[in-house]
Amino acid sequence: MRYAYYPGCVAQGGAPELFQAMKLVGERLGFSLEHLKEAACTGAGVLQERDPELGDALNARTFAMAERRGLPIMTICSTCQGVMSQANHRLTKDANYREFINQYLKPEGLEYQGDVEIKHFMWVLVEDYGLDRLKEQVKRPLTGVALAPFYGCYVLRPTSQLGYDEHPERGTYLEQIITALGGVAVDFEGKSRCCGFPILTMNRDNSLKMAGKHLLDAKGQGADVMVTPCPLCHLNLDGQQPEAEKILKTQINLPVIHLPQMVGLALGLEPRAVGLNRHITSARRFAAKVPA
Amino acid sequence: MTTVNLKVKRYDPETKESRYQEYSIDVDENAALLDAIIAVREYQDPTLAVRCSCRSAICGSCGMRVNGHARLACKTKLAEIAPNGETVTVEPMGNMKPIKDLVTDMTAFWDKVKQIQPWLRAQQPPPDHEHIAKPDAMMDLAGTMNCIMCGCCVSDCASLEVDQNFIGPAALAKAYRFVGDPRETEQARDDRLKELSKYGGVWDCTHCFECVQVCPKDVAPMDRILDLRRTAMEAGYQDNYGAKHSNSFAKSVKNSGWLNEARVAVESFGVDDVSAQLKMLPTGVRALLRGKMPPLLHHKRPGSEHVKRIFQEMEND
Ligand code: FES
Numbered sequence A: 001m002r003y004a005y006y007p008g009c010v011a012q013g014g015a016p017e018l019f020q021a022m023k024l025v026g027e028r029l030g031f032s033l034e035h036l037k038e039a040a041c042t043g044a045g046v047l048q049e050r051d052p053e054l055g056d057a058l059n060a061r062t063f064a065m066a067e068r069r070g071l072p073i074m075t076i077c078s079t080c081q082g083v084m085s086q087a088n089h090r091l092t093k094d095a096n097y098r099e100f101i102n103q104y105l106k107p108e109g110l111e112y113q114g115d116v117e118i119k120h121f122m123w124v125l126v127e128d129y130g131l132d133r134l135k136e137q138v139k140r141p142l143t144g145v146a147l148a149p150f151y152g153c154y155v156l157r158p159t160s161q162l163g164y165d166e167h168p169e170r171g172t173y174l175e176q177i178i179t180a181l182g183g184v185a186v187d188f189e190g191k192s193r194c195c196g197f198p199i200l201t202m203n204r205d206n207s208l209k210m211a212g213k214h215l216l217d218a219k220g221q222g223a224d225v226m227v228t229p230c231p232l233c234h235l236n237l238d239g240q241q242p243e244a245e246k247i248l249k250t251q252i253n254l255p256v257i258h259l260p261q262m263v264g265l266a267l268g269l270e271p272r273a274v275g276l277n278r279h280i281t282s283a284r285r286f287a288a289k290v291p292a
Numbered sequence B: 001m002t003t004v005n006l007k008v009k010r011y012d013p014e015t016k017e018s019r020y021q022e023y024s025i026d027v028d029e030n031a032a033l034l035d036a037i038i039a040v041r042e043y044q045d046p047t048l049a050v051r052c053s054c055r056s057a058i059c060g061s062c063g064m065r066v067n068g069h070a071r072l073a074c075k076t077k078l079a080e081i082a083p084n085g086e087t088v089t090v091e092p093m094g095n096m097k098p099i100k101d102l103v104t105d106m107t108a109f110w111d112k113v114k115q116i117q118p119w120l121r122a123q124q125p126p127p128d129h130e131h132i133a134k135p136d137a138m139m140d141l142a143g144t145m146n147c148i149m150c151g152c153c154v155s156d157c158a159s160l161e162v163d164q165n166f167i168g169p170a171a172l173a174k175a176y177r178f179v180g181d182p183r184e185t186e187q188a189r190d191d192r193l194k195e196l197s198k199y200g201g202v203w204d205c206t207h208c209f210e211c212v213q214v215c216p217k218d219v220a221p222m223d224r225i226l227d228l229r230r231t232a233m234e235a236g237y238q239d240n241y242g243a244k245h246s247n248s249f250a251k252s253v254k255n256s257g258w259l260n261e262a263r264v265a266v267e268s269f270g271v272d273d274v275s276a277q278l279k280m281l282p283t284g285v286r287a288l289l290r291g292k293m294p295p296l297l298h299h300k301r302p303g304s305e306h307v308k309r310i311f312q313e314m315e316n317d
Helices: A016-029 A046-050 A052-069 A078-093 A095-102 A121-129 A131-137 A170-180 A204-220 A231-239 A241-248 A259-266 A284-289 B033-043 B107-115 B135-145 B158-162 B169-179 B186-196 B210-214 B221-234 B241-256 B261-267 B274-289 B304-316
Strands: A002-006 A032-035 A073-075 A118-120 A146-149 A225-228 A256-258 B002-012 B017-027 B063-066 B069-072 B088-091 B098-100
Touching: A002 A052, A016 A032, A016 A131, A016 A256, A016 A259, A046 A052, A046 B221, A046 B241, A052 A073, A052 A078, A052 A095, A052 B304, A073 A078, A073 A121, A078 A095, A078 A118, A078 A231, A118 A121, A121 A131, A121 A170, A121 A259, A131 A170, A146 A170, A170 A259, A204 A231, A204 A241, A204 B158, A225 A231, A225 A259, A231 A241, A231 A256, A231 B274, A241 B274, A256 A259, B002 B033, B002 B098, B017 B033, B033 B088, B069 B210, B107 B169, B135 B169, B169 B186, B169 B221, B186 B221, B210 B221, B221 B241, B241 B261, B241 B304, B261 B274
Parallel strands: A002 A032, A002 A073, A073 A118, A146 A225, A225 A256, B002 B088
Antiparallel strands: B002 B017, B063 B069, B063 B088
């Protein structure tokens, strides 16, 4: 279980608890994660809309670094995953295009040959590690806890560029992981919708209405907590939750945690160790609900 | 023959109430969903309302939500969505009012298409001879010309769901068809980009890929919206939150290899936009109190000089 590790900007910036939780969970599960410290931001879709080729060059550079190590890439961010999958789709299907992009990598002595697999931790857990094996590692099952999955657009759409042909169940992995850890997966309409984060600075009201709607929806279906594999969704769903409450003129009070935090708790890590104390909406009540 | 189970959301315009009704009907193994709905209407329940015409994914009449996502019923094979006789949930398209059962009111849809003035504003007076458009330029538009105006993208649009003022994916993709047309005058193109950069325009798309996923004709409306953003910025329409965010983001990655979250948050509004900054302030304070404010002293990624070089080389090419 060796991976070239790509945590993404937010896990190394505004969501340090995610980085920390993944580190501890990786150790518990016996992952060997080689952090690609020189890799650039994926562009998060923002650079791609300015200049698609620039975005692809930055990502090809990251892929070339992993390829040189002979390792697949593991991410912990839905957005990074989606942007990299889309770039890889373009770079692998057209050798001429790859060659064109490779020109820009040459001065650094890098070249991407089109042979790297990129997998979100969520996909790694199900496809590489295996849920049966994960179940055996559970020390503290999430019995009786209602967890609402929230995927993030970039790991769901467009399916044609995210390996859904080969792995048609990727849109249900969060629920499968929740169940494997002993929890109850809450079904709600918003689980595959947009959190609103991409337009937070452009149309704040719309952005917060989206976040608030899905949080309320999950809560209405009985969720104790929401869990997401995307730190950008987390920034809106947790970081902006008090602001969404103001816009919607209602209390939400639903804690939102990162996927590795949920796994860590079930593996027996302490709530503080995985950074559950660092959320804007307190996760204390949820942590107390997890059987000791 | 095979048996299909449908759970149809019905709307009664007289009582203004919706309810689900279940049907079971035998259809051919190769039947499309629309075939099953028509069979129900013909043989079981003549009150069931559905809009359709070509039955060949051409006219765009039969858009509806199938198991939660917009699709053309005539292009949806039952063998694919319910291979083992699973119940198929069928609802009217979203972001539109139902008229009756599966028939929705598309007035707002057409109003938005009209809003972007879907016609060429070619040179006046007309030139002496025909305007020759290069094949390459027209190929770029071919995708948007495939649109059959079915409304599937609008149905599942996340931005429209919270704000009916958004022009929406179908009309914006249509706008790109004219902005990108070499026969459009420069003035007309500029006027369009200026208008589309305002509230309700291209920057209100939340980049969720719903429209790309559901479009039955591969128009990829969101990609066309992103093309419009780029074209508008290139044309100089940069005095808006969208362009400011984009510029700040690019500057941050170019200079350090990664995202300087704190700085981008401030620059996305402009330092002088006090009211916007004040709105974001509580979020910053809360993050600080939880020890998760992104570091104010932003360090460069090792190897970031190569990131900068790639930016520079590509900007110059
Ligand atoms: S009936 Fe014409 S598109 Fe379906």
